Amino acid sequence: MxxxxxxxxxxxxxxxxxxxxxxxxAMNLMEVVRSYELAPEGTIGICGGMAMCASCxxxxxxxxxxxxxxxxxxxxxxxxxxxxxxxxxxxQIQMTPAMEGLEVELAPES
Amino acid sequence: xxxxxxxxxxxxPTGLFTVFEAGLLKLKxxxxxxxxxxxxxxxxxxxxxxxxxIPAYPEILAGDLTDKLLEQCKQFEPGFTLGERAETIDxxxxxxxxxTTNKGTKxxxxxxxxxxxxxxxxxxxxxxxxxxxxxxxxxxYIIKDPELYRDKKVVIAGGGDSALDWSxxxxxxxxxxxxxxxxxxxxxxxxxxxxxQELKNKGKVNLITPAEVIGILGARKVKGVVxxxxxxxxxxxxxxxxxxxxxxxxxxxxxxxANWGLEIEKNAIKVNNALDYQTNIPGxxxxxxxxxxxxxxxxxxxxxxxxTLMCQAAYQIINxxxxxxxxYTTVSGIDGFDGTRKEAPKAVVKKxx
Numbered sequence: 001m002x003x004x005x006x007x008x009x010x011x012x013x014x015x016x017x018x019x020x021x022x023x024x025x026a027m028n029l030m031e032v033v034r035s036y037e038l039a040p041e042g043t044i045g046i047c048g049g050m051a052m053c054a055s056c057x058x059x060x061x062x063x064x065x066x067x068x069x070x071x072x073x074x075x076x077x078x079x080x081x082x083x084x085x086x087x088x089x090x091x092q093i094q095m096t097p098a099m100e101g102l103e104v105e106l107a108p109e110s
Numbered sequence: 111x112x113x114x115x116x117x118x119x120x121x122x123p124t125g126l127f128t129v130f131e132a133g134l135l136k137l138k139x140x141x142x143x144x145x146x147x148x149x150x151x152x153x154x155x156x157x158x159x160x161x162x163x164i165p166a167y168p169e170i171l172a173g174d175l176t177d178k179l180l181e182q183c184k185q186f187e188p189g190f191t192l193g194e195r196a197e198t199i200d201x202x203x204x205x206x207x208x209x210t211t212n213k214g215t216k217x218x219x220x221x222x223x224x225x226x227x228x229x230x231x232x233x234x235x236x237x238x239x240x241x242x243x244x245x246x247x248x249x250x251y252i253i254k255d256p257e258l259y260r261d262k263k264v265v266i267a268g269g270g271d272s273a274l275d276w277s278x279x280x281x282x283x284x285x286x287x288x289x290x291x292x293x294x295x296x297x298x299x300x301x302x303x304x305x306x307q308e309l310k311n312k313g314k315v316n317l318i319t320p321a322e323v324i325g326i327l328g329a330r331k332v333k334g335v336v337x338x339x340x341x342x343x344x345x346x347x348x349x350x351x352x353x354x355x356x357x358x359x360x361x362x363x364x365x366x367x368a369n370w371g372l373e374i375e376k377n378a379i380k381v382n383n384a385l386d387y388q389t390n391i392p393g394x395x396x397x398x399x400x401x402x403x404x405x406x407x408x409x410x411x412x413x414x415x416x417x418t419l420m421c422q423a424a425y426q427i428i429n430x431x432x433x434x435x436x437x438y439t440t441v442s443g444i445d446g447f448d449g450t451r452k453e454a455p456k457a458v459v460k461k462x463x
Binding site: 037040041042043046047050052053055071072074075076078079081082110 | 151155156234236237268269291292293295296297358362364376
C-alpha cells in the first residue's frame, strides 16, 4: 500500500485540521474533506466532483505544484464567488505523494 | 386543492420512480418541484453527463435517465406542480396532510414522500453590495416570463448555458441585450456559443468580456449597472438598463422543510431504514439523497429501492388492513390509470404435426 500523506485543511470556521489522506484510493481533496466531515454534508461536493458547482472551492496556501487547471475548472471558477488568485476546486486536486504537506483553506459557502 | 394518494416532494429520479411503484399498487401520485422541469439534479446540473451505475445500463446520460423514468411512469398519470417550492405542511385531524407551496398552491394527501435530494435549487446571488435592494425591482435571478423584458434594455451576467440561451432568446424580445462575463470563454453548448457570436457580429447582443457587474444604479428600480472591465487596462463604466439578470447557476438548500418538525442530521432527514423509510412524523417518508440512516449511500439506485419499500408502507396507511401480496410485472402486466395495459405476450400453443 502506498504511503498516506499529511495535509492541512483550514475549515470554514478558520480551524486548522492536520490529517492523513490516502494516495491509493483515487481520492481528491473534496472527497478527503468529506471523509473527515470537515464541512457539513450538502455544503461541499454538491455536483459530486464534476467541476460543475464550485462548492469545493478552496484557497491553496502552500507552494505546491498543482495539476494544471483544465478548461471546465477554469470556467467554473470564473462564475464562482469569493474567487482569489490561489483559488482551486478541491475536486480537481488528486491526492498523490507530491501533495505531502499541502495546506488549503475552504472558501466560504455560497 | 390538488388531491392525491402520495404527495412527492422532489421530481428527481427517486421521486419519478416512486410514481411507477405506487402505480403498481393503484396509488396515484403528484409531484412538487422548485425547478421548472422534472429530473432534479440530473436535468439541472448534469444532463449530458454519463452515469455508469444504474443497473442494466452500462452507460446512460443523466438527461436520458430522466426521460426513461418519465416514460416508465407515464401510464400512472402523475400530476406536477413545477417551479414552486413546498413551503408549509399542516397535519389534519384525520391524519392527512396539506402541503402549501410558496405560490400558495395547496396539495392534500394521506402520505407525503420527501424525495428532495440535497434540497430545492435556489439561485446563487452575486456578491454585489446593493443587489438585495433591487430584487423584483429590475433584478431577477430566474427568468420566468420573457414578456417582462419586451422592448426593455436587459443586462445578463454569467458564462454558462442559461446566460447564453437567454441572451439568444431575449435578443428577439428586448430592445437591447448586453451579456457580461468575467472571461472571454463561455462554458456552454458549442452551438449556443456560436449563436451568440453570430448575434454579436450582427449587433443584436452587446458582449462585454472580461468584465463584471459591481454595482446597481437606480432609486426605486434598476436604471443601470456599474461594470468593471479588465481587458488591457482596468476601467469602470455605467450601462443604462431596465433589468439586470444575474445567471450564476443554482445551489440546493434544504429550505423550509427544515422547519417541518422532522429530525435532521447532517442536512438530511433521519428515517427508519429497518422498515419503511418513515420519518419521526408518521405518514411522512423521506427517500433518496435527502434522507440519512446508518450506512446511507447517496446513490440513485438506493433511492429506487427506498421508494419501492416506502410505497408498500404507504399502501398500508391508505388501505388499512387491506390484503395485498407483491406481484411481478412479468406475470400481472401493468394496468395504467389511462386505460392502457402492458402485458407479456401469451405463449403460443401449437401442435407439432
